[in-house]
Amino acid sequence: MSKKVFIKTFGCQMNEYDSNRIYESISKIGYEKTDEFNQADCYILNTCHIRDKAKEKVYHEIGRVKKSFKSKEKPIVIVAGCVAQAENNEMIKREPYIDIVIGPQAYHKINNTILNHLKKNEKEEETDFDTLLKFDYFDKIKNNNSKISSFLTIQEGCDKFCKFCVVPYTRGPEYSRSFYKIVDEAKQLIKNGTKEITLLGQNVNAYLYEEKNKSFRLSDLIMVLEEFSELKRIRYTTSHPIDMTDDLIQCYAKSKKLVPFIHLPVQSGSNKILEMMNRKHTVENYLSIYEKLKKINSQIEFSSDFIIGYPGETEEDFEDTMK
Numbered sequence: 001m002s003k004k005v006f007i008k009t010f011g012c013q014m015n016e017y018d019s020n021r022i023y024e025s026i027s028k029i030g031y032e033k034t035d036e037f038n039q040a041d042c043y044i045l046n047t048c049h050i051r052d053k054a055k056e057k058v059y060h061e062i063g064r065v066k067k068s069f070k071s072k073e074k075p076i077v078i079v080a081g082c083v084a085q086a087e088n089n090e091m092i093k094r095e096p097y098i099d100i101v102i103g104p105q106a107y108h109k110i111n112n113t114i115l116n117h118l119k120k121n122e123k124e125e126e127t128d129f130d131t132l133l134k135f136d137y138f139d140k141i142k143n144n145n146s147k148i149s150s151f152l153t154i155q156e157g158c159d160k161f162c163k164f165c166v167v168p169y170t171r172g173p174e175y176s177r178s179f180y181k182i183v184d185e186a187k188q189l190i191k192n193g194t195k196e197i198t199l200l201g202q203n204v205n206a207y208l209y210e211e212k213n214k215s216f217r218l219s220d221l222i223m224v225l226e227e228f229s230e231l232k233r234i235r236y237t238t239s240h241p242i243d244m245t246d247d248l249i250q251c252y253a254k255s256k257k258l259v260p261f262i263h264l265p266v267q268s269g270s271n272k273i274l275e276m277m278n279r280k281h282t283v284e285n286y287l288s289i290y291e292k293l294k295k296i297n298s299q300i301e302f303s304s305d306f307i308i309g310y311p312g313e314t315e316e317d318f319e320d321t322m323k
Contacts (some may be wrong), residue, residue: 011048
């Protein structure tokens with residue numbers, strides 16, 4: 001009889017992608033997905049550290065699990081994701097009900113970590129930054145997602161170090177997956193029935209894969225995916241203005257499948273605040289990108305992120321953003 005696993009996912013699209021890959025990994029050691037958390041032999045909470053009170057949300061969820069399993073055998077409780085990476089062993093100290101803490105760059109170790117816990121009945125913590133080993137491992141596991149719209153991680157981590165952001169500390173430095181492995185996974189998703197692929201990365205447009213004398217950027221990947229007749233739409237998220245290169249902008253002229261929509265966070269309309277944030281771009285840089293894209297396609301749509309009330313922001317800075 002197979003064991004049941006319940007995975008609850010908070011946060012970004014990459015966490016959704018990761019949760020799917022985690023399941024495909026632990027299915028190799030006998031776990032089957034359930035939608036009923038109170039039937040689980042293994043409860044995995046895949047966490048996000050971006051939002052306020054993310055850590056407290058985790059402890060609230062653990063409390064809910066404890067209450068549900070009060071009169072029956074406790075499941076293996078695993079905290080995964082960015083909160084796990086940021087808080088690591090402190091989580092187990094604060095909440096002994098947690099059995100395993102595993103960061104997002106250690107998911108290739110999850111099977112052995114679970115098996116070690118079952119064998120030794122000891123707490124386990126895995127928060128090393130082994131991005132290369134992680135993708136080498138998951139590249140060998142077929143992506144069986146059969147949704148019409150699927151996520152596909154191509155890049156992880158961030159080297160920008162914006163003053164307000166924890167991503168460089170929870171996801172590590174920027175790393176780009178093998179161009180060829182991404183294309184192989186895309187082919188598998190399309191074979192499964194996917195019609196729309198969203199390419200994911202903490203800084204997805206920083207994607208740069210180099211091998212010998214060749215280099216591949218996000219624009220190259222988009223144009224290769226364009227050639228797959230069964231694939232109807234291509235999206236990507238999330239981008240940074242300083243990585244919005246002309247070759248990527250030109251994809252909006254060349255590609256018929258790239259959706260005419262871009263999410264490009266600006267954060268503030270004040271150059272003073274942008275410098276304080278360590279954003280590495282100006283308002284003028286951002287508007288130049290906007291104008292180039294609108295010149296290619298006047299119908300292209302934009303969304304963005306703004307931080308209001310940043311420390312040191314004046315009324316004048318706020319008004320600059322509102323313009």
